[in-house]
Amino acid sequence: MITNVIKCKNPRCITTVEQEIDHIFKLTDKQNRVYRCIYCESKAR
Numbered sequence: 721m722i723t724n725v726i727k728c729k730n731p732r733c734i735t736t737v738e739q740e741i742d743h744i745f746k747l748t749d750k751q752n753r754v755y756r757c758i759y760c761e762s763k764a765r
């Protein structure tokens with residue numbers, strides 16, 4: 721899990737709406753290094 725390194729690009733995500741919330745991403749695919757937002761599950765990169 722990584723916090724406040726990547727920002728979620730989903731305009732409807734709670735991290736975009738709530739400014740005080742931490743941007744937390746979880747590594748869901750180690751081989752392809754896919755990170756997903758824990759709130760909306762959008763892919764990062």
Ligand SMILES: [Zn+2]
Pocket residue numbers: 728729730733734735757758759760761762
């Ligand atoms: Zn998100």
